[in-house]
Amino acid sequence: MRWSTYVSPSDGAERVGVVRDGVVHALRGNDHLIDLLSDPAVLADAGTAALADPAETVAEADAVPCAPIPVPPSIRDFMAFEEHLISSMHAIGREVDPAWYEIPVFYFTNPAAVRGPKDPVNIAPGSTQFDYELEVAAVIGRAGSDIPVERAADHIAGYTVLCDWSARDHQELEMRVGLGPVKGKDTATSLGPWLVTPDELAPHAKGKGFDLEMTATVNGEQYSTGNWSAIHWSFAQMICFASRGTEVRTGDIIGSGTVGTGCILELARVHGAERYPWLQAGDQVRLEIEGLGHIETTLKPGAAVNPLQPAIPYQ
Structure with a gap:
């Protein structure tokens, strides 16, 4: 999967989503991408959920991309x-x-x-x-x-x-x-x-x-x-x-x-x-x-x- 951390054009909020075919499918909830990374199964399940039932869908060209991990530990x-x-x-x-x-x-x-x-x-x-x-x-x-x-x-x-x-x-x-x-x-x-x-x-x-x-x-x-x-x-x-x-x-x-x-x-x-x-x-x-x-x-x-x-x- 291709994961994006982005700023939504709808409300200016920072969101996490899966990118597929030029469209970002936003994850429901308030998780940051770093919250999902410690277990590959958790990350995969979250991606499947985002694609099946996104909080929003945004054309990638309209989403403002952030660094995937905006503030890494090191x-x-x-x-x-x-x-x-x-x-x-x-x-x-x-x-x-x-x-x-x-x-x-x-x-x-x-x-x-x-x-x-x-x-x-x-x-x-x-x-x-x-x-x-x-x-x-x-x-x-x-x-x-x-x-x-x-x-x-x-x-x-x-x-x-x-x-x-x-x-x-x-x-x-x-x-x-x-x-x-x-x-x-x-x-x-x-x-x-x-x-x-x-x-x-x-x-x-x-x-x-x-x-x-x-x-x-x-x-x-x-x-x-x-x-x-x-x-x-x-x-x-x-x-x-x-x-x-x-x-x-x-x-x-x-x-x-x-x-x-x-x-x-x-x-x-x-x-x-x-x-x-x-x-x-x-x-x-x-x-x-x-x-x-x-x-x-x-x-x-x-x-x-x-x-x-x-x-x-x-x-």
């Missing part, structure tokens, strides 16, 4: 595509650290910065090197700790498109200190438009992912073209690692990291900054994954930078 963003890493590193004369092949590394980003698939995105304050990252994300259904890799896929409620908006100039500066990324990443993370359950994608299984095209355009011009099946670390492996010694919770977002060619940083390093300039206010960016829908947004100017006050001398 967002872990990995670096799971080898092509992106190799291309980026080789373009600056560096080799991939062997540690990348030992563990699927990730960082935590900001749940408060989640945006819907059509929400405008403000450029990070002070950034002149703003970038998109084309990613796929898994949403945790059943919570768990120290999850064995062979059972980790059972904890996935569904998948969605993710854009990790990145201020590369901020990221480069802060990571020189040895921590991060921090402000380079937490301005916005776009999710949506749907949460697609794993059974929908099963016929496309290939390698460690699915044979589904991933594309990005900027102002209508093709930038990125990749395929989910090229992923090196599977979502099962990522979830196994993420849950080691801790807990992944219902609604947690597990991001794949950038697919090969899936950001301006990589494209500019390989093909030149003149061919692939950084994003600016007014640019329109569309990120699409076959079977999962697309994110399409317009960039807005960033807020003014509030300068840091001088440090008070220690006395």
